Amino acid sequence: MTAETMHPADRFCVVYRITAADHAEAKNFAKDVALEQTVELPESSIPAGLLRDAVMGQIMDIRQVEGDSRRFDATISYHFETTGYKIPQFLNVLFGNSSMRNNLKITKLSLPDEFLKHFQGPRYGIEGLRKKMGVYDRPLACTALKPMGGSIKDLARMAAGFVRGGGDILKDDHGLADQSYHPFKERVLRCQEAVSQANAESGNTAIYCPMISGQFDEIEEQVHFALDNDVQGFLIAPLLVGFDTMRYLAEQCKVVIIGHPALSGVFYSNPDHGITPAVLLGSIYRLLGADISIFVNYGGRFPLTKADCLDLSEALRAPFGKLRPCFPSPAGGMSVDKVGEMVQTYGKDTVFLISGALIQYSPDMETSTRAFMDKIHQYSE
């Protein structure tokens, strides 16, 4: 490929929020980033050549954030081809080496349709998942099978109770891996059996999504075992098993994909540096193919703000090339009592994930789930 075949319009944009003393400092920093993320050489050392202008990051705009004299939004464009259209290198171009700087936060991705068409995104998305489940007019209800260390029998009983109580989506707690006290295969088999049986008895259409967190060389086996045993969805934490693993499984497997945020907090704990939840758990998880993206709700034990949560929900649902919209799923410190507020905040196209609070609500999961569903119905009329 030569510069002639690298169409100059084939560029996407990344907005970096820079903390700097003034506009000049911000501009110098943005120049550094544009080079660091591509040629990784000072401009004076880049060999002359046809590809130079196409390959280098280019500053498109720098402007002070309104009302904040120390923050500047720098928009840098990169040529599509720098990513090879592959997720690991795409993330490398966004933030690979610059993650090791400071005072640099990715707040927005502008990915043109021509770039996005290389990615499948969510297989079901909001509309497809509603159709699959036959639930159209209300938020979906999710819980997590827990605790780690519980017996498979107890986990399966909990699963059945949730399904009989009218719940929609069951996922493993993300710490349920392949431990000897509840090995992956036996656990998945028994929990899916319990869900299938309770569905048959109750007429529910609930799905069970086991956590896929095996080793690189175990993932395919876990996935095939789950598919062979009627599993309809997977829970995947991209930070634990690799970002591209989620993309691959979403493309290959006809299942619902739930993205889990485990280990992702380091990207957004620093207000001045990293990647915002809206970009990481929103745009990027959606690009990877999440049908549902779990995040920690505001007002609970985690520090995300309401604005963070709403920005993230917007990134999951707003138009994004031809990629289907994805369900936001606030979790963590949620409770049955808060369902009304949550419906008001997030709207109907949301998956509410309540786990600990359902266990605390009553000793019987079916009873707890009925209370959860009653609230959802009550506030969805």
Place this chain on the structure above:
Amino acid sequence: MTAETMHPADRFCVVYRITAADHAEAKNFAKDVALEQTVELPESSIPAGLLRDAVMGQIMDIRQVEGDSRRFDATISYHFETTGYKIPQFLNVLFGNSSMRNNLKITKLSLPDEFLKHFQGPRYGIEGLRKKMGVYDRPLACTALKPMGGSIKDLARMAAGFVRGGGDILKDDHGLADQSYHPFKERVLRCQEAVSQANAESGNTAIYCPMISGQFDEIEEQVHFALDNDVQGFLIAPLLVGFDTMRYLAEQCKVVIIGHPALSGVFYSNPDHGITPAVLLGSIYRLLGADISIFVNYGGRFPLTKADCLDLSEALRAPFGKLRPCFPSPAGGMSVDKVGEMVQTYGKDTVFLISGALIQYSPDMETSTRAFMDKIHQYSE
């Protein structure tokens, strides 16, 4: 497995540095973490059962950091079995959900030999790599083939110049992926050919380590292609392709593994939250099997301090079960002029990575590399 077969001594410890108002607040936070990282339920809701005490995280110690009334080191132990002895779930236990809190920094891992024996760690390590290269009495010299967008012919010429100049280790710049202007296979083939030929002509034993950053389902093919064409090492960024991918490749392939820190900066940019470079790029990368761990040197364009860099080097080289010691490789803003200072700081068991500054040193890579090697020899006598 029951509580009787989960030996109570089979626990490893994690030290979390907590920022809190006082000891009581720190203790409550530590209790939250011990639960969050395992059963993920309030203590009152955990079903009674044989496994409860074994599965829950346990606070072993909390003490104020000397001279800092707002910082506390909390040591929490976890049972080996909670990890299933698998990397993704091990990382999940360390920091999965707690990554989404704040004011919590992992500063140390204490992994007993009985736990570490489940991992191979570095295949070569410092001693093995020295033996492989026949270089015993000096630091090793490394450079990066760059820039992204350069022609394969130019990259191969640069590689040959480095080898003829006496350099030891060539790696791809980490942005060289599978872009159409230098596709993975052709680039790897030509660069390895250039290195092999220059080795044969000069009597050098240099190795070439291409960047392995393909998709989940491409990695094996890239690796087999490289191995079939005499490649002796791989450059891998665990954050880009998945932590366990490095573990798997280090175990499966008889090659030198270089760990790259791309995207890792978010773990240590926040002074109060995350995972220190010593734990992440030191202990964890070594556990994954890195023979060489690249990090950003102090005093350059990146914000790591000299103390960070020395702690990290110590974590790579100090006793760690039966895992072999790993070479620290400071990089970023290094130059030929600084070699003396670097040898003094890091000692001989170090891989010095200079890339941009070699290109700037002279228009001829062989000449630049000779100057680099002369300095290394001069300061290693």
